[in-house]
């Protein structure tokens with residue numbers, strides 16, 4: 001059965017999501033949440049990333065499809081390479097002052113798109129699904145996605161900040 005993505009009217013999207021105690025990252029409970037998130041993201045055609053509140057879990061987790069961000073074509077991706085990048089308790093530790101105006105949408109705001117200012121580059125620190133703390137740099141689309149997803153964890157939707165919105 002398809003898992004429903006929570007839409008913008010739902011209050012869970014407006015909460016400040018809870019941090020996960022490091023010792024609980026590898027727990028069954030969190031594994032289950034991650035599984036549901038991956039399934040939901042893989043089933044969505046347009047989605048590139050998903051935050052836990054979007055499936056009703058007010059936790060500081062988001063995932064990003066590794067494909068098509070890191071590979072060119074859809075044709076040769078085998079199933080086990082489809083596991084997403086996992087960010088748990090993410091913190092942006094560095095962000096560029098240079099911003100770009102970019103197009104954006106959200107699985108929780110169906111049918112609405114807009115333009116928004118996003119920093120061009122950032123550095124993020126987060127735990128992965130194995131409980132290891134990792135730091136990585138991101139620019140362009142990945143940096144934009146990370147900013148969008150961290151907003152979700154802080155109860156912010158892109159429509160709050162967009163410079164213009166349209167329903168095509």
Ligand code: CO
Pocket residue numbers: 105106107108148152
């Ligand atoms: Co979103």
